[in-house]
Amino acid sequence: MMAFQNGDEGAFEQILDKYHRPIVNFIYKIVNNRGEAEELTQDVFLRIYRAKDRYEPRARFASWIYRIATNVSLKAANRARRLRIWSPSTEEQSLVRETFRDYRPNAETQMVQAECGEVVRRAIRRLPPKERVAIVLRRYEGLSYKEIADAMSCTEAAVKTYIHRGKLHVRDWILNYVKKGTL
């Protein structure tokens, strides 16, 4: 980023190449929609591009990117929650179709994996936005509690509470799925 600040456009290309896939996946876990995740990732990189002159290397660069991505995805998740514009059904249906299209008796392992993935995806999607972001940052991105608190603009104690509640919710839903077959 410092090289980009000094006018090296190629440095930004490197940032884009290195981080766009993790950020798309991170936002996808929050908003649960591939198209929206890509659009929001574009917004994240546009913000980074515009913030060239204001950037100060106070923390890890990755933490800074995740902070921007967290803000963008939390806004989107809250907006979706307010407006109730989830469209999971079509995406879920397409995923199920995708899963069962190549059904063969020897593809049982793949099916089980896809089913587990779908259960986890639904469990994450059902979490309240802040718990979801905290869990995703901790479980998938491997950020420390301090870095998560920095990204979410809250205290470490609040992050611990979000993650604790999130774990309990996920446990309940997965257990419920195992027992009853539905989340």
Next chain:
Amino acid sequence: MRCRTARRMAAELVERPATELPASPLAQHLSSCTRCALFVEELRRSWEALADFPEIEPSADFVPRFRSRTMLPGRFAGYAQPLGWHWMALACSLAVVVLCTLSLRRITPPAVVASGFTVRDAADDHFLNDLDDSLARLDADFPVFDSWPNSLLDPGSQESPPSP
């Protein structure tokens, strides 16, 4: 140790492998309380199950699309998006400020002169004084003669009421 405290403490430890559980009052509690041990095991398994979240690949045109957004000419680079709620909010705020300014100007109390009258009262007073002066001059120049008998005041000119 109470179960509630143990569960709260153990929830943080499920992120580590089970073998790394330190020897502590918590470990003693978990070895003696089967319900808490089961709870922690379930929590650990659900935490591990989260690894199954399916990853996605960004579409192939992600980078070219981003480049096209940043290659727009001059100061509009990166702003190629429809007007969002920010602009609507800005326009509404401006409208509110204009309306407030106009209404404040209308309800502002009139200025008061030294005599205690408002400027408008003083102007009205001045106008009425001028009018009085003009009428007095008119009366002086043209004296009024009432040539018509005042029938209401002169009893002789009144008709007597009809006799029944």
